[in-house]
Amino acid sequence: MTPAAHPAPETGSATHCDLCRGGNQELLFRGSDRLFGIEGEFSLLRCQDCGLVFVSPRPGFEEMSRYYPQEDYDLYNKAAGLKDRSIEELGRLFGPRKGRIDVYKKPGRLLDIGFGDGSFLYFMKQCGWDVAGVDFNKKMVELVKRAGIDAVAGQLEDAGFRDGEFDVVTLWGVLEHVQSPRQTIEEINRITGEQALLVIYTQNAAAPEARLLGRDWFIYEVPRHLYSFDPGSLARLLATGGFCVSEIVYETPLYYEQMNWQYFKQRRLGRRNDVVHNPTIVDRLIVKALSLYRKAVNGRKWSPAMTVYAVKRQADEAGGRHRAVAAGRSTASSSVAAGGEVGHGAA
Ligand SMILES: [Zn+2]
Secondary structure (H helix, E strand, O other): OOOEEEEOOOOOHHHOOOOOOOOEEEEEEEEOOOOOOOOOOEEEEEEOOOOOEEEEOOOOHHHHHHHOOOOOHHHHHHHHOHHHOOHHHHHHHHHHHHHHHHHHOOOOEEEEEOOOOOHHHHHHHHOOOEEEEEEOOHHHHHHHHHOOOEEEEOOHHHOOOOOOOEEEEEEEOOHHHOOOHHHHHHHHHHHEEEEEEEEEEEEEOOOHHHHHHHHHOOOOOOOOOOEEEOHHHHHHHHHHOOEEEEEEEEEOOHHHHHHHHHHHHHHHHOOOOOOOOOOOHHHHHHHHHHHHHHHHHOOOOOOOEEEEEEEEOOHHHHHHHHHHHHOOEEOOOOEEOOOOOOOOOOO
C-alpha cells in the first residue's frame, strides 16, 4: 500500500483528527464493508500529525446500527445463561484479566464499557467487585440486569454516572468502535477517582501486517472500526484524560491470522470459503505457517493486539510521562513497552 496525499476537505469535523484536531491526513485506502457487504464507501485516513487511523466520513451513532445487522445469537445465549455459568468456567476465561487488574487495585467499583454478553462483569461481581456496565445493545442490557448487574443502555456519555464514581474502567475491543475516543476518555476522566485504573484492549496498527496487508488487514474493518491505534497514539489519547500508560501487554490471536489469510485470499485470489470454520487443506497449511510467524511475534510490540493498563495521575505527577512511555522492560508473560513507576497494588 502506498498511501497517497489526501488534502482534508474544507468542511466537516469528521475529517479532522479526533485526537490532535489536525487536518493533515494521508489516505490509506477507500473501502467498504467486507463482513456483511453493506452499501457505503469510506476512506481510511491516517493523521500525519499523531498517527491516529480513522474512517471518513464517519457514520453517526444512529447510522452505525445499520452496520451491525446480525443479532448475535451466540452472545445472546451467553447473556441469557449468565447465572448458569460456573465460577470455574468464567475463571478460565477471565482469570488472566482479573489477575492483571489485581496487581493494581483491590476490589472496588468497576465499569465495563461495551460489555457484550456481560460475562466479564458477572465474573468480577462474583469476585467481590461492585460492577456496572454500559452497552448500546438494549436486549443485552435487559438480560444482564436480570443477572443482578447495574447496566445502562446507550453510549457512555448518556449514562449519567457520578463524578469520581469508579476505581477501574475496562474496554475490551470497544474503543475502536466509539464515535469520539477523545470524548470517551474525557468522560472516563470525569467518572473516575484519583489513581483509577483504565484497561483497554484494542488492535495495534503498528503491527507489520497492517503495512504489509493494507486494505486486506482484517482489523481495518471499515466502517465498524472507526479508529485504529498504535501504542503512541493511544498513550497520547489517554494523556488527554489524565491517564499515564503503565504497561502494554501484547498478543497475537490465532483468529487474527486466520482472518488475515481469508481476506487476502478473497481479494487477491478470488476464493471465498470460511477459513475459520471450514478450512481447506491449503488453508490449514497456510494457517500453520502463519502460526510460526505468530509464535515469533506473540507478546512483542509487533503483535496486532494490545492491552494497555493506564493509571490516572494528578497533573504534577504526570511530568515523566514521555520518558515512561519510551522506556521498555519485559516480564515473563508480556512485553511491556511503556514502563513507569506505577505503585503496583496501590488501591
Ligand atoms: Zn491527529
